[in-house]
Amino acid sequence: MEIFGVPVYLNLLSITTLVPGTLGIAGAFSISLIKDKSANSWMFLFMCLSAGLFQSAYGYAISVDHPIGVYHRWVTVFTVFAGTYTYFRFMMTYSEVIYPKGAKKFEKILIYCIPITLAAFIFFSLTAKKVFRRSGQFWDFEVTSLSAAIGLLIIITSIVALAYSARKYMLMKNRRNAMTYLIILVSFAGYNIPSAIVNTLWRNGIVGADIHLWMMPITLTIAFFIMFVLFLSHTNERSTLIGNILGITLVSILVLSPFLAYPLIEDRKASFREIWAAKLQVATAAAADKRVVLLAGSQNNSTYFRDSADYYAKSLTTIPADGVILRADAQSGVYTFPVSFPDGTRIAGIELTELRKYIYPTAAKLVLAQFIVILVIISLFPVFFRGILLSPMRRLLDGVIAISRGRYGHRIENFRSDELGVISRHFDKMAITIEASTTKLEETVAQRTAQLTEEKKKSDTLLLNILPERIADELKEKGHTQPMRIESATVLFTDFVGFTKISENLSPEEVVAELDKCFSYFDQVTEKYGLEKLKTIGDSFMCAGGVPEANRTHAIDACLAALEIQAFMNQMKEIKHQQGFPYWELRLGINTGPLVAGVVGHKKFAYDVWGDTVNTASRMESSGLAGEINISHSTYDLVQKWFVCEHRGRVSAKNKGEIDMYLLKCIRAEYCIDADGRVPSERMKREYVSVRIGKLL
Numbered sequence: 001m002e003i004f005g006v007p008v009y010l011n012l013l014s015i016t017t018l019v020p021g022t023l024g025i026a027g028a029f030s031i032s033l034i035k036d037k038s039a040n041s042w043m044f045l046f047m048c049l050s051a052g053l054f055q056s057a058y059g060y061a062i063s064v065d066h067p068i069g070v071y072h073r074w075v076t077v078f079t080v081f082a083g084t085y086t087y088f089r090f091m092m093t094y095s096e097v098i099y100p101k102g103a104k105k106f107e108k109i110l111i112y113c114i115p116i117t118l119a120a121f122i123f124f125s126l127t128a129k130k131v132f133r134r135s136g137q138f139w140d141f142e143v144t145s146l147s148a149a150i151g152l153l154i155i156i157t158s159i160v161a162l163a164y165s166a167r168k169y170m171l172m173k174n175r176r177n178a179m180t181y182l183i184i185l186v187s188f189a190g191y192n193i194p195s196a197i198v199n200t201l202w203r204n205g206i207v208g209a210d211i212h213l214w215m216m217p218i219t220l221t222i223a224f225f226i227m228f229v230l231f232l233s234h235t236n237e238r239s240t241l242i243g244n245i246l247g248i249t250l251v252s253i254l255v256l257s258p259f260l261a262y263p264l265i266e267d268r269k270a271s272f273r274e275i276w277a278a279k280l281q282v283a284t285a286a287a288a289d290k291r292v293v294l295l296a297g298s299q300n301n302s303t304y305f306r307d308s309a310d311y312y313a314k315s316l317t318t319i320p321a322d323g324v325i326l327r328a329d330a331q332s333g334v335y336t337f338p339v340s341f342p343d344g345t346r347i348a349g350i351e352l353t354e355l356r357k358y359i360y361p362t363a364a365k366l367v368l369a370q371f372i373v374i375l376v377i378i379s380l381f382p383v384f385f386r387g388i389l390l391s392p393m394r395r396l397l398d399g400v401i402a403i404s405r406g407r408y409g410h411r412i413e414n415f416r417s418d419e420l421g422v423i424s425r426h427f428d429k430m431a432i433t434i435e436a437s438t439t440k441l442e443e444t445v446a447q448r449t450a451q452l453t454e455e456k457k458k459s460d461t462l463l464l465n466i467l468p469e470r471i472a473d474e475l476k477e478k479g480h481t482q483p484m485r486i487e488s489a490t491v492l493f494t495d496f497v498g499f500t501k502i503s504e505n506l507s508p509e510e511v512v513a514e515l516d517k518c519f520s521y522f523d524q525v526t527e528k529y530g531l532e533k534l535k536t537i538g539d540s541f542m543c544a545g546g547v548p549e550a551n552r553t554h555a556i557d558a559c560l561a562a563l564e565i566q567a568f569m570n571q572m573k574e575i576k577h578q579q580g581f582p583y584w585e586l587r588l589g590i591n592t593g594p595l596v597a598g599v600v601g602h603k604k605f606a607y608d609v610w611g612d613t614v615n616t617a618s619r620m621e622s623s624g625l626a627g628e629i630n631i632s633h634s635t636y637d638l639v640q641k642w643f644v645c646e647h648r649g650r651v652s653a654k655n656k657g658e659i660d661m662y663l664l665k666c667i668r669a670e671y672c673i674d675a676d677g678r679v680p681s682e683r684m685k686r687e688y689v690s691v692r693i694g695k696l697l
Helices: 012-032 039-063 067-093 103-126 144-171 175-203 209-234 241-280 283-288 301-305 309-317 352-384 386-404 419-464 469-478 499-503 508-528 554-579 612-622 633-639 682-692
Strands: 130-133 138-141 292-295 334-341 344-351 484-497 532-537 540-545 585-600 606-610 629-632 643-653 657-667
Touching (some): 012 352, 039 067, 039 138, 067 103, 067 138, 067 175, 175 209, 334 352, 386 419, 508 532, 508 554, 532 606, 554 633
Antiparallel strands (some): 484 585, 629 657
8 A cells, every 4th residue: 555655564563563652642642631630640641642652653664665664763762762751750750759869860861861862863864874674674774873872872761760760669658659659660661671672682683573573562562551550540630430441441452452463464474375385386477476586495594684785685696506586686675484395395585565565454454443443432432331330420429519519408319229329329318317417407507697697797897997807807717817028018107297286276175186087088098099007106197008918009009099198188278277277287208118017916906017118108208398298219110100209319317318209299191180180090090900910010
């Protein structure tokens, strides 16, 4: 058969390599269906995929009778190293994450080794001659030394990976899991080391193709079957029962495929030998067929599996005179077998292509049957087990979920007499008992709850007047609160200028009434802009933005609140001045930076903030001007885009030295809708939202 002009002949060796190839890819697909896979599962998936592609490449090479088959080596060189790396990562993290001493360095070597080795092989193979390996019956690059070096490197890396895995086994604390780990380790070692050694010997013509191409897929299939079943049996991933059964069933069938195919293919080969033996026994028919090389019975059969074409030609010239040579220019491999003649037994050599053509129809049907079986299992398996397994399991699972969610009236009603039916009936009885007990308990709880609800509302209201909601919830839940470090928050201080002097001319009631009027308005403004009121100390008012819930707009919020508070105080000043009453002027100070927030006290709780940011904010207020809003450079950097600020220069502050200060005047004209620059426009509101969600800085 030809595909795009390339001769393709499936045979028994094709099946033996395609089966584990299909197995690996099917296993990878099965693992991919697991939801929320861990890194460990991803490693197992890639390990399956590497093994599948590795074997598929060999299946391709052994089936293609064309020089294009040489490019299978690019796949095998990459996948063998990728598979070794993923195996190593999988074994280091399986069950327990343990990296023995030096394992991390070995992992880094593997990471660099894979692309370097592949690049070197591709580079040298691009200019290498394409030759047909008669010992292996496939096309290959003539880079024998490099192939031997890569084979040796594969053996070394495999041994080192296994050594580290064995060391981890000794360090594992859970010895029950360690036994499973040991089985996986032995399974991989039983495949990888012998296959790597035989592969190297095969490519150098020391062992034949049958030994290598039978041993490698069979050992891989057995090792993969053990590892796959153990993984599905012990993984904690969210897999499904039907998925596990389906995966193990597919693996089991694929494991049996080459053993079922062997007698059929061997029968075809026997038939091929009988047909050609009959032809050769008729001298005229043998002489007319140029596909045959007939050798003397004493000829050494092994000489016809050497890779050297020159040696092959010379061997033919050494045949005794009684040997008959009908063709000596065969371009591919030669299939040899004994044929009885009246004068004795001789060795007949038939071009390998002839055998492949004869076997191909049977091999193709076997491969097609294999894929049909896979499709039938995947598509019809759920149908076959729907009535006896899937539906009862689904109803049982729905019942468990319903009861766990409080729907105690749910019933499974599975009347089958198998194990699932017995479990379902007992589950229904349990649900009835739970429902009766729950109803009685709910009546009692309802009475107690009604009594507690009112008391709780009162205590919650009082607590929320003292502490932020989040802090109050934490205090109620744990009995204490954990101090928080907030990386960026804005603190606002206010202070009345000349408060003491003006208060001397007012009665205590008037002082308290004026403070209450001002601070009540301040409370409304801080709540409006999402600021947290912290405390009042005499005539000082303190609040902060970005606490206890962090946000990106705390500096903008504080500035908008400050402008509104200052506008209120200016309005009060104007009214008092017109009436001839004394008035207070307000200083405001704002600073932005990191701070620590928490609750102090055990009886009379107080939510407070500490840190240099708080001290600097206090200095902004004390170093400010009456009727002005004094902000720090850190706050200015965050709000200058939207607000008009006047640089005061470097101003001396107590215990701080000289620091940059700015007077916050108003919102910029392009971002406000009023003449006073206090009401944000729609544009500013949109940009405010962008800052809030982190899209605009």
